[in-house]
Amino acid sequence: TSEGKAVSRMNAVAHGLLSSQTILPGEDKRKLTDFGDRLRSSLSPEGELESLLADRIISCAWRLRRLGLIESEVFQEGTEKYGHDAKGSGWGYSFGHKQDSFAKLSRYEAGIERSLYRALHELQRLQAERKGVNVPAPMVVDVEVSNNGQAA
Secondary structure (H helix, E strand, C coil): CHHHHHHHCCCCCCCCCCCCCCCCCCCCHHHHHHHHHHHHHHHCCCHHHHHHHHHHHHHHHHHHHHHHHHHHHHHCCCHHHHCCCCCCCCHHHHHCCCCCHHHHHHHHHHHHHHHHHHHHHHHHHHHHHHCCCCCCCCCCCCCCECCCCCEC
């Protein structure tokens, strides 16, 4: 049924950091819309590709805000034995209180930030090119580290 599909599409959403959905149950869609409008105004995208990059930036920035909430909930030792409290979303529950919870959160944060900055830099590059500034393509650098910690 369509109701069953609507429910099952959220089955894999535990903490929402990797969700394909930007807005999750319990979040205020109006806040995301207002946040997105302010960011979009600041980014001033023109055309479809720049708008796509602006959307990516907004989504990543929203997820970073969510990550702060989750980190706080994990840190609070799961008020009411990992359940929802009056102020929390309960998403921190999905991380439990294993020793590696903060390490996982840190990895998620780093990945989301990389995605945000990649989109931001590409948007800035496209906007500069549109204004006639010749911008070189991004450079990729490989770094190897030997066993003694010295760069190779």
